[in-house]
Amino acid sequence: MPKVSIITPVLNAERFLLAAIASVLAQTETDWELLLIDDGSTDASPAIAAAAATGDARIRTVSRPANARHGAAAARNAGLAQARGEFVAFLDADDLYEPQKLATELALLDAHPEAAMVYGPTLWWRDGERPWRWVEPMQRQANRLHRPPALVSKVILSLDWHVPCTCAVLIRRSAIAETGGFEEQFTLYEDQTLWTKLFLRYPVFIHDRCLSRYRQHEHSVSAEASKSGQYQRHAEHRSRAAFLDWVAQYLGGKTALRRALRLARAPYAPPGLQRSADLAYLRAKRATRRVERSIRRWRQ
Template identity: 35%
Template sequence: MAHSPLDPASSLPTGPAPRVSVIVCYLNGANFIEEAIGSVLAQDCSDWELVLVNDGSSDESPAIAARHAANDPRIRTLSHPDGRNHGVAAARKLGVDAARGRHIVFLDHDDVLRPWALSRMTGILEREADVAMVFARTLYWAWDMTIGKEEMESSFAPFPPGRLAGQVMLRDLIRWDTRHPPPCSIALRRDVLLATRGDGALWHGMYEETALLMKILARHDVWLLDEVVSSYRMHPDSMCIKAEAAGTLSNETVSRDRVRYIGWAARHVAMDWRSRLLALTVWLKGEAKLRLAPRR
């Protein structure tokens, strides 16, 4: 029986596993997904696969994905068996389970990679065998000026480029709200990701990526790459902008979403005593401020 282009069995890969799997999960991403796919095709290395996961789209994005998969054997399309929307966590799990690469990069359908992104990040993982992740710099791209965000490049200052102890980076994530790059500037070892995913409770929703990174940093070092490798598109339909509009996320005042995830992390992440004490302090101070803050 012939398979649909979106059936996971439709394009089973053969041959050696690629160095890196780029996973793009999309929901009604027709406005942007062409650019995301094009940025992978433009990479200065060719040892990659692109896994496009449809999370219940009703627009033209599945057709765009299928067209690219038909033109390049390194590109595969997936969808949930019931064809419905299951959320980012379930879509990424589907993509990771199907991925064959030694390393993983999550590229949101509205973001783009610079041509050197995969070669730079995975080159470090190939060279530094005991580093679990690479964090690179990002351009926060003010694609839509109506949201009132200024364009800027991220920085890891005061940390120098190179290896950084995981617990040190973990404490930095506890102190600051936006200190790690978005997924498009992170490369992870697939085996570490799978082991962490199966190691106890995971946090879902806002801060899902940060919570996963904290679990990895509790056990592994990270490499800071002082180079912009991606552009993170800021626009009104992004998850963070929607949460800010709803009043649950804020970079200026206490954030209800952040307080909840820090409390979860203090209980479920294998922190050393310094990190746990810091997390409990931030959580308790946040809870106290929330009790005094007016609800929106």
């Protein structure tokens, strides 16, 4: 059995798929399997995947019935059903791993056996006429274990800390089996449904090494959602409101997270005194955060 199962949903990714596969082949840790889950591609992606599988026995293609539910969540869940590794990683077809990704994170999970999940910062990048590079700052929360439900509050609800990219995580497969996989009704925030389940139940280790690359391009799911108004990374939007409704239902009556959840939902709440007070608190918190960032930059 392979040590790590890497799950890659594929949908019309012929421009990027070879590079993603190459980044897996370049791993210093060689005990892995790569599951390429086709989600109904109409370009050359299936042929690229089939050729890769022919060239390396560790690579498998997974076909899904024509009437199967589509979307990244459903494709990843199909991969989870086929996965054989003790650990699971995810790599979208337009993203990349750094060569030390698997080896580094396997060592961290070995050093912290109580952790069900490990992740670190990701490089966001765009090529072309307007190249751009940015690495998520995670130094303040890195190199320590976070016990539940701290990350539900800090990462999922308050967004005080960056949400891990899908390509940035390594998870014990047994933990996913316990909590269930991705919620397939979501086309956005589907990754955070799984993170929420794991953060609520298990300790998670965050490290400070950038081991993955999250490609920005005009045809990505988030870019298309931004064009349609469903998603705005730095503003309120209806996809987050729907996700927070799911979080509220999933959390049930957990009192430890009640206030954090109420504040997260405040921008979408009906008018009233509580909403006004919560929004005032959030504005003050954002202002304080801007001052703190300015002070840190000045000290640097």
